[in-house]
Amino acid sequence: MPDNLPEELLGVQSQMATFVDAQLRLTDEPLTTQHQRVREASKQAGFFFKTQPVEFGGAPAGALELTLLREMLATANSPLAASVFGPGPGVLHATEGTLRKNYLEPVLRGDKRGAFGFTEPDSAPRPTYAVVDGDDLLITGVKSYVTGGATADFVSILVNAEDVNGEKLGTAMVAVDTQAQGVTIEREFSSMEGGGHVSMRFDQVRVSQQNVIGKIGEGMPRALGNIGNVRLMVSAQAMGMCLFALEYVENHLKAPHRSGSPLGDREGVRLRYADMRIETYVARSALYRTARLVDEGGNTVNEIIATKVFCTEAAGRVIDMGVQLVGGQALVTGHPLELLYRQVRSLRLVEGASDLLRINLVKGRLEMDKGRV
Numbered sequence: 001m002p003d004n005l006p007e008e009l010l011g012v013q014s015q016m017a018t019f020v021d022a023q024l025r026l027t028d029e030p031l032t033t034q035h036q037r038v039r040e041a042s043k044q045a046g047f048f049f050k051t052q053p054v055e056f057g058g059a060p061a062g063a064l065e066l067t068l069l070r071e072m073l074a075t076a077n078s079p080l081a082a083s084v085f086g087p088g089p090g091v092l093h094a095t096e097g098t099l100r101k102n103y104l105e106p107v108l109r110g111d112k113r114g115a116f117g118f119t120e121p122d123s124a125p126r127p128t129y130a131v132v133d134g135d136d137l138l139i140t141g142v143k144s145y146v147t148g149g150a151t152a153d154f155v156s157i158l159v160n161a162e163d164v165n166g167e168k169l170g171t172a173m174v175a176v177d178t179q180a181q182g183v184t185i186e187r188e189f190s191s192m193e194g195g196g197h198v199s200m201r202f203d204q205v206r207v208s209q210q211n212v213i214g215k216i217g218e219g220m221p222r223a224l225g226n227i228g229n230v231r232l233m234v235s236a237q238a239m240g241m242c243l244f245a246l247e248y249v250e251n252h253l254k255a256p257h258r259s260g261s262p263l264g265d266r267e268g269v270r271l272r273y274a275d276m277r278i279e280t281y282v283a284r285s286a287l288y289r290t291a292r293l294v295d296e297g298g299n300t301v302n303e304i305i306a307t308k309v310f311c312t313e314a315a316g317r318v319i320d321m322g323v324q325l326v327g328g329q330a331l332v333t334g335h336p337l338e339l340l341y342r343q344v345r346s347l348r349l350v351e352g353a354s355d356l357l358r359i360n361l362v363k364g365r366l367e368m369d370k371g372r373v
């Protein structure tokens with residue numbers, strides 16, 4: 001697994017294995033120095049550019065290659081893995097003019113950092129809206145869960161646009177500078193997997209219409225434009241976590257146990273470990289099949305949804321059972337499985353909560369007569 005990789009991907013796989021061994025082990029140096037070292041090494045090795053467009057000096061890899069590499073990086077289970085790939089264009093892909101010059105280019109160079117604002121608070125009187133005022137927009141509302149918002153230079157947010165008379169114009173994605181007048185951070189918080197987030201308020205924030213990503217009316221498709229790639233990335237990450245857990249648990253099952261014989265000698269334990277392996281095998285089979293379908297082109301929305309739901313839910317079960325078989329020590333703060341257990345939980349919510357994805361998939365079948373799944 002993954003089976004029948006083309007020759008060139010076998011080469012890339014072996015290069016990444018060497019890179020992981022050489023670069024991703026934590027040392028005593030400060031973490032920022034280590035991240036910088038990994039970024040430089042990744043540029044040298046060419047991995048850094050695999051998520052960046054050709055016109056910016058990138059060498060974008062296909063879905064199968066990225067899946068393979070992302071799974072390997074997650075299997076390494078090192079925080080340094082986050083510095084291997086360079087920043088991608090995200091929602092700013094294919095932008096021109098001001099957006100390209102002031103946001104996309106600096107992001108790809110690593111000079112600016114963007115965040116994404118979609119989720120709204122439950123208590124908001126109305127979703128974030130933008131009134132068209134001449135050449136500008138006046139934005140009001142709150143985005144409640146902006147990852148990396150505290151250190152971002154700008155945030156790309158989804159708004160409902162309307163004219164001065166309240167006439168609805170549709171949704172729009174807008175890049176807003178976090179230093180703009182009227183933008184405030186209401187609350188900083190962290191989530192159990194280790195992410196840092198903010199709730200951000202927009203109070204009549206004046207933004208040029210040149211900052212609209214795409215056109216007014218195109219907000220939702222723009223916001224979701226890259227979502228398939230991101231969901232495939234999350235699925236690969238989930239499978240890398242499973243591979244790490246499988247190896248960890250296998251070593252534990254073979255090791256001496258206080259009962260006098262290794263835990264792996266017991267049939268009941270073997271049944272549980274078999275399920276961990278079976279779930280991982282089936283989920284990875286779906287992951288690699290879907291990555292190949294994406295590379296072939298055509299509509300793969302439902303295949304990606306099925307893969308994201310299945311891989312992230314399977315990973316939740318696999319890591320939960322890993323904790324169970326390793327026992328109480330796996331819950332001690334700082335244990336690798338304790339960390340994985342916290343990390344894997346968020347994957348069923350980010351980039352589409354499981355049940356909402358299920359509903360989308362069935363909508364495709366029942367109402368649109370689309371999708372093979």
Ligand SMILES: Cc1cc2nc3c(=O)[nH]c(=O)nc-3n(C[C@H](O)[C@H](O)[C@H](O)COP(=O)(O)OP(=O)(O)OC[C@H]3O[C@@H](n4cnc5c(N)ncnc54)[C@H](O)[C@@H]3O)c2cc1C
Pocket residue numbers: 115116117118119120145146147191193195346349350351352353354355356359
């Ligand atoms: C680690 C992390 C990072 C995040 N980063 C960001 C970010 O950078 N930017 C951002 O905008 N957001 C971010 N989010 C928020 C994330 O996108 C949302 O949590 C997610 O989309 C779910 O939305 P919600 O929390 O509002 O839950 P809700 O939409 O309220 O849904 C909660 C649950 O209710 C059920 N449910 C809801 N609607 C339906 C329905 N129609 N039918 C059936 N069941 C339903 C589902 O079980 C669902 O899981 C992040 C979340 C996490 C955990």
